[in-house]
Each structure stands twice: as structure tokens, then as C-alpha cells.
Amino acid sequence: MDADIRNYYEILLEQTVTDRKLAEQFTRSQLADLFCLTLNQMPCRYFRHRVDLSAYASSDELVAMQKNVDEALTRALNYIERHPREE
Numbered sequence: 001m002d003a004d005i006r007n008y009y010e011i012l013l014e015q016t017v018t019d020r021k022l023a024e025q026f027t028r029s030q031l032a033d034l035f036c037l038t039l040n041q042m043p044c045r046y047f048r049h050r051v052d053l054s055a056y057a058s059s060d061e062l063v064a065m066q067k068n069v070d071e072a073l074t075r076a077l078n079y080i081e082r083h084p085r086e087e
Helices: 008-019 028-039 050-056 059-082
Strands: none
Touching: 008 028, 008 059, 028 059
16 A cells, blocks of 8 residues: 555654754654654544645634644653663
């Protein structure tokens, strides 16, 4: 099956990491850990086309999703700071 299915939380997280310039602060390995730790706290919200999501999610729901990403990312950052890994 060749489907272009994405998890909207991944997109929100990628954008948030970019906005916060976290790629400049962490190695690729640390960023991978950060993404896993953050996304494991989130539910999945799959879509095929971005228009699908905007058609089926209210603006309040989209704001809540961004808030969930921000909070989960903060928890993941705190975890990484408390448990540094040697590269």
C-alpha cells in the first residue's frame, strides 16, 4: 500500500522544534530522543491531506493540540536534561 499518511502531532512537533531552534542546541541523536519522548506522550492524529484535518478539527481543537505538544516537549526536554546520555 502506497499511502501518504501522516501523524499531525509529528508536524506540530517539527514546527515547534524549528521555531525554538532546538536543532542548534542538540545533536541528531538527542533530537531523535527528544522526538520519541515527546511523541510517546501524545495520541496519534492521522490524516492523508492537510485539508482533511482542517475540515474535521475545530480551531479550539487545533489550539489544544499545539498546547499538548508544547507541554509534552517541555517534559521531554526536562527528562533529557536530567538524564544526559553519552554520545
